[in-house]
Amino acid sequence: MDPSVEWNWVMFAYGVTYAALVLFTTSIAVRITRARRKLGEGA
Amino acid sequence: MTSPEQKPSPVWPWIVMAAAGLVTFVAAMTVPPDAVQGQLSRILYVHVPAAWLAYFAFGVTMFSSSMYLWKKDIRWDRMAHASAEVGVFFTALLIGLGMIWGKSTWGVWWTWDARLTLTAIMFFVYLGYLALRRTTDDLEVRAKRAAILGVLAIVQVPLVHFSVVWWRSLHQPPSIIKPEGPDMDASMIATLLIAVVSFTVMYVAMMIKRIELARLEDSILIAEQSSAGPTAGDAVAAPDLGGGV
Amino acid sequence: MTSSFGTQVSAIARRDLLRERRAGEVLWVTLPFGAIALLLIPLAVGPDAPTLQAIGLGMFWVIVMLFGVLISIRQTNAETQPQRDAVALLGIDPAAVYLGRALASFSLLIVFEVVLAVVTVALYDVPLVGWIWMPLVMLLVGVGLSLLGTLAAGIVSTGRSATALVPLLVAPLSVPLLIAATQTFEALRLGRSSLMWALMMAATSLLLAVAGVLTARPLQETG
Numbered sequence: 233m234d235p236s237v238e239w240n241w242v243m244f245a246y247g248v249t250y251a252a253l254v255l256f257t258t259s260i261a262v263r264i265t266r267a268r269r270k271l272g273e274g275a
Numbered sequence: 276m277t278s279p280e281q282k283p284s285p286v287w288p289w290i291v292m293a294a295a296g297l298v299t300f301v302a303a304m305t306v307p308p309d310a311v312q313g314q315l316s317r318i319l320y321v322h323v324p325a326a327w328l329a330y331f332a333f334g335v336t337m338f339s340s341s342m343y344l345w346k347k348d349i350r351w352d353r354m355a356h357a358s359a360e361v362g363v364f365f366t367a368l369l370i371g372l373g374m375i376w377g378k379s380t381w382g383v384w385w386t387w388d389a390r391l392t393l394t395a396i397m398f399f400v401y402l403g404y405l406a407l408r409r410t411t412d413d414l415e416v417r418a419k420r421a422a423i424l425g426v427l428a429i430v431q432v433p434l435v436h437f438s439v440v441w442w443r444s445l446h447q448p449p450s451i452i453k454p455e456g457p458d459m460d461a462s463m464i465a466t467l468l469i470a471v472v473s474f475t476v477m478y479v480a481m482m483i484k485r486i487e488l489a490r491l492e493d494s495i496l497i498a499e500q501s502s503a504g505p506t507a508g509d510a511v512a513a514p515d516l517g518g519g520v
Numbered sequence: 521m522t523s524s525f526g527t528q529v530s531a532i533a534r535r536d537l538l539r540e541r542r543a544g545e546v547l548w549v550t551l552p553f554g555a556i557a558l559l560l561i562p563l564a565v566g567p568d569a570p571t572l573q574a575i576g577l578g579m580f581w582v583i584v585m586l587f588g589v590l591i592s593i594r595q596t597n598a599e600t601q602p603q604r605d606a607v608a609l610l611g612i613d614p615a616a617v618y619l620g621r622a623l624a625s626f627s628l629l630i631v632f633e634v635v636l637a638v639v640t641v642a643l644y645d646v647p648l649v650g651w652i653w654m655p656l657v658m659l660l661v662g663v664g665l666s667l668l669g670t671l672a673a674g675i676v677s678t679g680r681s682a683t684a685l686v687p688l689l690v691a692p693l694s695v696p697l698l699i700a701a702t703q704t705f706e707a708l709r710l711g712r713s714s715l716m717w718a719l720m721m722a723a724t725s726l727l728l729a730v731a732g733v734l735t736a737r738p739l740q741e742t743g
Contacts, residue, residue, distance in 0.1 A: 233379075238314035241379040245318045246303075248371055249325075250296065253477075256364050257292060260484050264284055267491035271498070344738065396692045403689040410679025420675050423735045424689065427671065430731045431693045434724050438696040441716070442703060 284487065288480035295473040295480070299324070302473075306466040316463065318376050323467055324474035325369040326394075332362030332478065333397060333432075336404070340425025343418055352418035353493065355425060356408060357485035361478060363401045369394055389443040396435055400428055412496055528612050532620025536595055537627060545594050546628045554587040554632065555639050562643065569645060576644025581701045584633055584661065589690045591632065592625045592669030593683060601678070604740075614736035618670060622732065625666035633658045650708030657704050660721035664697045665690075667728035674732075674739045696724045 299320065309316035339355035342348075373391050374384045385391065407424055411417050523531075540546055561579055562572055607617060637654070640646055672689045676682045700717040707714040 233313065233315070235314055238379070241375065242314050242317045245321060245372055245375045246300070248375070249321045249368060250300070252364070252368055252371075253292075253296060257289070257481065257484075260481070260488055261289070264484065264488045264491060267488060267495060268284065270495055271491060396695055399688070399692045403685070403692065406681075406685055406688060407676065407679070410676060410681060410685065419738060419741075420677070420679070423739060424675050426735065427675070427693070427731050430727050431696070431724070434696040434720070434727065435693065438699040438720060442699045445703070445706070 285483070288483045291480040292477050295477040299470045299473045302466045302469045306462050309460075309463060312380065315376075315379050318372065318379070319463075320466055320470040322369070322372040322376055324471045325365050325372055326390075327471055328474055328478050329362060329366040329369045329394065329397070331475070332358045332365060333401070336362060336401075337425050337429045340422040341429070343422045344426065349414065349418060349493070352414075352422065353486050353489035354482070355421065356489050357482050359401055359404050361481050361485055363398070363405065365478075366394060366398045366401060370398060387443070389440045392443070393436060393439050396439070397432070400432070404428070412500070414493060414496060525613060525616055528616035529620040529623060532607075532612070532617050533623040533627075536621060536624030539595075539598055540624070540628060543598065545598075546591055546632065550587060550590050550594070551632060551635055553590070554583050554636050557583050557587065558636065558639050558643055572644045573646060576640055576646040577705055578702050579644070580636060580640040580646075581661070581698055583636065584629075585665065585694045585698050586687060586691065588629050588632055588665050589669045589672070589687045589694075591628050592621075592666065592673045593686045595621055595625060595670070596673040596677065597682065608740055614740040615733040617740070618674065618732045618736040619729075621674075622666045622670040622729075625670050626662050629662040629666050630658065633662060650705055653704065653708065653714070656718070657701055657721075660718065660725065661697055661701050664721055664725040664728060665694060667725055667732055668694060668697075671728060671732040671735070674736070677739070696720055700724075 303317050303320035306317075306320075308314050335358040336355045339351045339358060343351035343355060370391070373394065377386050377391075378384050404421060404424055408417055408421050411420070558579065561575075565571060565575070608614070637658070641648070668690055669686070672686045672693075673682075676686050676689070679685070700720040704714040704717040707717065
């Protein structure tokens with residue numbers, strides 16, 4: 233396979249991986265913030 | 276027990292996660308490419324750690340479930356839940372990366388080899404576990420049911436593993452599709468090790484934050500349940516229209 | 521109550537079967553549902569005879585796995601909380617309740633399998649190679665699936681969305697049974713030994729029975 237095509241696949245794989253990691257960790261952070269706010273005001 | 280919302284939420288796990296991600300990326304991009312697979316070998320440096328974590332998180336969920344049944348401490352349940360959610364993430368990532376690896380090296384998105392099939396099955400076991408946790412808001416009932424499912428999974432998953440591996444071994448295609456990938460030289464093995472260790476550190480940091488989230492959500496549930504009393508609207512009844520409805 | 525474990529198991533099984541005889545859900549609902557699923561497949565895949573012959577047996581087992589579970593769900597759902605409490609208060613061993621339930625499910629599953637097998641042979645023209653072993657395989661699958669289904673239904677119990685959740689829990693864990701059942705006939709067709717597959721089904725069932733018995737009391741306490 234042509235090396236530039238190979239690099240495309242590699243970048244695709246890493247793009248997917250790191251985008252997924254960022255999205256997942258952000259969702260945890262957002263949920264933590266929401267929960268803390270709810271506990272701060274509700275309880 | 277100090278209420279969790281009064282302690283500031285630790286920031287260092289996020290920093291650790293970012294650092295681990297960076298280390299893996301640098302290592303994966305600077306290692307020389309494989310002689311046979313070329314640049315595609317770099318995909319292994321995220322694919323293999325994802326696989327390791329998917330299965331490791333599964334094991335942690337099952338172990339924590341057993342510990343909960345034994346010790347009845349809700350913290351074990353939170354750990355099981357956190358690891359299940361992180362595990363689903365890495366399993367989905369693993370399936371995605373597996374498909375990318377398969378398409379780029381063998382030209383097919385799915386190969387029905389034992390490992391990929393097992394990963395897909397495991398994904399659904401995880402989903403079932405998470406779905407079960409949504410069926411009730413009672414913390415102890417939820418924990419006990421989920422833990423029992425965890426134990427059932429421990430018992431059944433080895434059998435699932437064997438049956439799929441035997442099924443595949445009977446239908447081995449004549450071509451040499453080896454999912455393990457290329458034979459590796461020292462620099463590749465070292466990079467792989469770095470990637471696996473970094474991702475494991477990332478997993479630990481993720482778990483710390485996810486368990487914190489679980490604790491907060493449990494506190495919310497407890498607060499909601501203890502404040503549940505007669506509501507003002509209870510006194511209003513539907514009008515009797517005399518139709519016998 | 522000093523009745524033996526065996527008596528308790530058969531009492532529970534008889535009660536569940538009596539309920540089924542009155543309600544007739546397996547006979548009139550689940551069975552037709554499975555049969556129509558077998559009918560839908562050729563409509564989607566095309567009536568090409570060789571294709572249908574090749575996939576027929578596999579489709580049969582898949583439908584048994586997915587739809588057979590409905591039998592175990594129905595049993596748990598048919599029971600009200602006061603009825604469950606009454607059984608518990610009578611001092612009946614929760615493990616006996618589990619095994620009795622599974623036994624009733626098993627009996628109904630066998631009927632389910634037999635009728636659907638007839639439908640499959642008719643619609644898919646499946647060659648009856650090695651079918652001398654079919655009763656044994658049906659038995660082993662029935663045992664394993666009823667143990668698994670009853671356990672899964674017990675875990676979900678009164679939780680929300682039980683109807684789709686129990687099949688979701690059972691499906692991945694029923695893979696050993698599915699593969700073993702289909703591979704038994706593959707092996708027979710190719711003239712190989714299917715002992716390994718029979719042992720796999722037996723091992724699966726044994727492990728499930730143990731898991732079910734051990735978790736019966738904790739599950740009962742959760743309500």
